Amino acid sequence: MNWNWSAVSDFMPHFWDGLLVTLQILVVGSLISFVLGLVWALLMRVPSRWVTWPVGAVTEFVRNTPLLVQLFFLFYVLPEWGVTASAMTTGVVGIGLHYSTYTMQVYRAGIEAVPVGQWEAATALNLPLRRTWTAVILPQAVRRVVPALGNYVISMLKDTPLLMAITVLEMLGEARLFSQANFQFTEPLTVIGVAFVVLSYLASLLLRALERRLVH
Amino acid sequence: MSIETRPTPETNTVESSSELIRLEQVTKRFGDNTVLDHLDFSVDAGKHVTLIGPSGSGKTTILRLLMTLLKPDEGTITVDGQRLFPASDKEVREVRKKIGMVFQQFNLFPNMSVLRNITEAPVTVLGMSKDEAAERARGLLEMVGLADKCDARPTQLSGGQQQRVAIARALAMRPQVLLLDEVTSALDPELVAGVLDVLRDIARSTDITMLCVTHEMNFARDISDQVLMFDSGRVIESGPPEKIFTEPERDRTREFLSAVL
Numbered sequence: 001m002n003w004n005w006s007a008v009s010d011f012m013p014h015f016w017d018g019l020l021v022t023l024q025i026l027v028v029g030s031l032i033s034f035v036l037g038l039v040w041a042l043l044m045r046v047p048s049r050w051v052t053w054p055v056g057a058v059t060e061f062v063r064n065t066p067l068l069v070q071l072f073f074l075f076y077v078l079p080e081w082g083v084t085a086s087a088m089t090t091g092v093v094g095i096g097l098h099y100s101t102y103t104m105q106v107y108r109a110g111i112e113a114v115p116v117g118q119w120e121a122a123t124a125l126n127l128p129l130r131r132t133w134t135a136v137i138l139p140q141a142v143r144r145v146v147p148a149l150g151n152y153v154i155s156m157l158k159d160t161p162l163l164m165a166i167t168v169l170e171m172l173g174e175a176r177l178f179s180q181a182n183f184q185f186t187e188p189l190t191v192i193g194v195a196f197v198v199l200s201y202l203a204s205l206l207l208r209a210l211e212r213r214l215v216h
Numbered sequence: 217m218s219i220e221t222r223p224t225p226e227t228n229t230v231e232s233s234s235e236l237i238r239l240e241q242v243t244k245r246f247g248d249n250t251v252l253d254h255l256d257f258s259v260d261a262g263k264h265v266t267l268i269g270p271s272g273s274g275k276t277t278i279l280r281l282l283m284t285l286l287k288p289d290e291g292t293i294t295v296d297g298q299r300l301f302p303a304s305d306k307e308v309r310e311v312r313k314k315i316g317m318v319f320q321q322f323n324l325f326p327n328m329s330v331l332r333n334i335t336e337a338p339v340t341v342l343g344m345s346k347d348e349a350a351e352r353a354r355g356l357l358e359m360v361g362l363a364d365k366c367d368a369r370p371t372q373l374s375g376g377q378q379q380r381v382a383i384a385r386a387l388a389m390r391p392q393v394l395l396l397d398e399v400t401s402a403l404d405p406e407l408v409a410g411v412l413d414v415l416r417d418i419a420r421s422t423d424i425t426m427l428c429v430t431h432e433m434n435f436a437r438d439i440s441d442q443v444l445m446f447d448s449g450r451v452i453e454s455g456p457p458e459k460i461f462t463e464p465e466r467d468r469t470r471e472f473l474s475a476v477l
Contacts, residue, residue: 120285121323125337125389126312135336139327 007187011178015191018174022199025092025160025170030153032096037103041111042133044104063101068162070094075166091163099156103149110145111137143214150207154200171195236261236425237282237393242291244277244449251277253449254291261296261392264419264426266436266457269446270472275429279395282427283317284308296392313341316391320398322378324370324385330357331366334385342389349388356384360414376407380414387418394418396428400435408432415439433477437461445469 043055062070071094075087085093114137122132161172169177175188237259244252252274259265267275280286281293284300293301300311324333334353338344344352357363360380362373370378379399386394396415400408412435419426419439430436436443436457443460445453445468453466461477464470 115321115323117319117321117323118325120283120319121325123285123312124283124315124317124319124386126309126341127337128340131340135340136325136327140325143327 002186004184004187007182007184008191010182011175011184011188011191014174014178015171015188015195018169018171018192019195021088021168021173022157022160022170024088025095025163025168026153026157028092029095029099029156029160032093033099033103033152033156034149036096036100038107040100040104041107044108045111059101059104062098067095067098067159068165070098071162071166087163087167091166091168095156095159095163098159099152102152106145106148106152107141109148110141113144114140146214147207147211150203150210153207154203157199157203158196234261235259236296237427238292238294239278239281240292242281242288242293244274244281244286244288251449252281252288255449255451257444257451259393259425259427261425262423263441264428264439265442265444266428266430266440267444267446268430268433268436268460268472269444273446274449275446276397279317279397279427279429282393283315283395284312313389314392315395316386316389316393317395317397318379318382318386318399320401322370322375322382322402324378324382326370328370329366330362330368330370330373330381333370333381334388337385338388353384353388356387357381359417360384361410374407375403376410379403379407379411383411383414383418387424391424393425393427396426396430398429398431400430400432431476433461433473445472447472 040055040059044052046052071091074090074094078084078090118136118140119132122136127136160170163170164173164176167173171192175192178188179185235258237257239255239257242252242255242257243250251272255274255278257278267278269275277286281288282295282300288301291301292299295311296314298311299307303311324330325336328336331350331353334356335344335346335349338349338352339346354363354366357366360383362377362380362384365373365377365381370381373381383399399415400411403411412432415426415435416439418424426439428436428439440457442454443457444451445460445464445466447468453460453464453469460469461473464473
């Protein structure tokens with residue numbers, strides 16, 4: 001195996017481009033999954049089967065089909081129905097939607113872990129339902145689920161290369177393009193491998209700091 | 217020490233003997249277990265009523281029905297002439313304003329400061345201004361001996377302190393009725409007295425109606441106008457505390473009292 005430092009330095013400009021795209025996917029995708037997951041979790045508590053059944057069916061379907069298939073579907077099939085978006089938008093929405101079906105479970109567990117006495121105290125104080133959710137239940141539930149949500153962010157980071165399949169040039173996409181053009185595979189792939197490790201580690205540090213702040 | 221209670225026209229105009237709470241033919245079942253069996257029960261305004269009896273006899277269930285944490289299977293419940301069951305959600309919300317409850321496990325909101333625990337409902341439910349609510353909350357905290365704990369988190373307080381905050385929180389809504397559900401049962405023995413002292417003060421210095429489920433018989437004797445002995449979902453004996461505690465008529469009552477006293 002020949003290691004060529006000049007290939008590394010040649011790749012670096014492309015690497016930074018890819019890193020930026022990967023981070024954008026991660027940040028926007030996470031936000032989508034956090035918000036949408038909460039929406040699903042709340043809808044599943046609506047006391048009507050007309051709501052819970054469709055939401056349950058859709059999220060179950062999304063959770064149990066591969067992200068790659070969903071990305072292909074969104075990117076290649078939706079345009080046939082007249083829905084078009086850039087590869088990046090499609091990819092971010094796809095990964096956010098996919099992960100929202102996981103975060104939904106996390107929120108559900110967090111909400112169920114709030115003691116029933118909290119609901120009873122809110123009732124005894126005559127708090128409106130909406131206020132009970134926003135002021136009492138969700139702040140306690142979200143605090144509990146931050147570690148689990150953080151794990152999904154790290155998991156999502158490792159799924160971002162799937163967006164390469166729909167032409168998004170994130171880190172792996174950049175590496176592949178560079179490799180094919182220059183017949184140098186070792187250096188770019190190693191660089192992005194290290195980058196993934198560093199990003200995961202930084203994310204876990206951030207997560208632990210956040211946990212500490214929320215616990216105390 | 218004085219406590220502001222709800223200066224509503226209702227409480228001011230009613231005679232001391234007028235009826236505030238009425239349960240008629242109330243039945244509550246949990247599965248096959250009938251906890252309350254066609255119970256008739258009423259409490260006059262301003263009275264302090266203690267419910268005693270073995271566990272599972274339906275005492276706590278009555279408080280939970282009145283707080284609308286449970287719905288009866290049959291019967292009617294009225295509070296201050298307004299229906300609580302059967303009733304629409306809107307009616308329930310109206311009637312519930314008249315009732316406050318203190319729980320065995322305190323149930324303070326751990327995500328809020330002590331002060332906000334107390335101001336939250338007056339601001340969002342009664343539409344009180346934040347400043348006014350905070351000022352009243354400070355007064356209530358002073359009354360329960362915790363004036364210095366405004367900014368503390370509930371988790372930083374002892375059980376007894378938490379329970380006193382919970383009492384202040386319930387009173388902040390100026391209820392006509394205060395429901396006390398075994399409020400000292402979860403406390404370490406040395407913390408019980410502080411909580412009971414606060415409740416004695418409230419009983420003495422306000423005209424609030426109290427319904428109290430407790431195993432603290434001395435406390436019950438001190439504050440009660442009336443003691444109801446429950447067994448198997450029925451009131452088997454009732455009367456002033458002097459009578460119930462010293463010369464109960466029923467063997468079952470005597471048996472129960474000798475076991476707990």
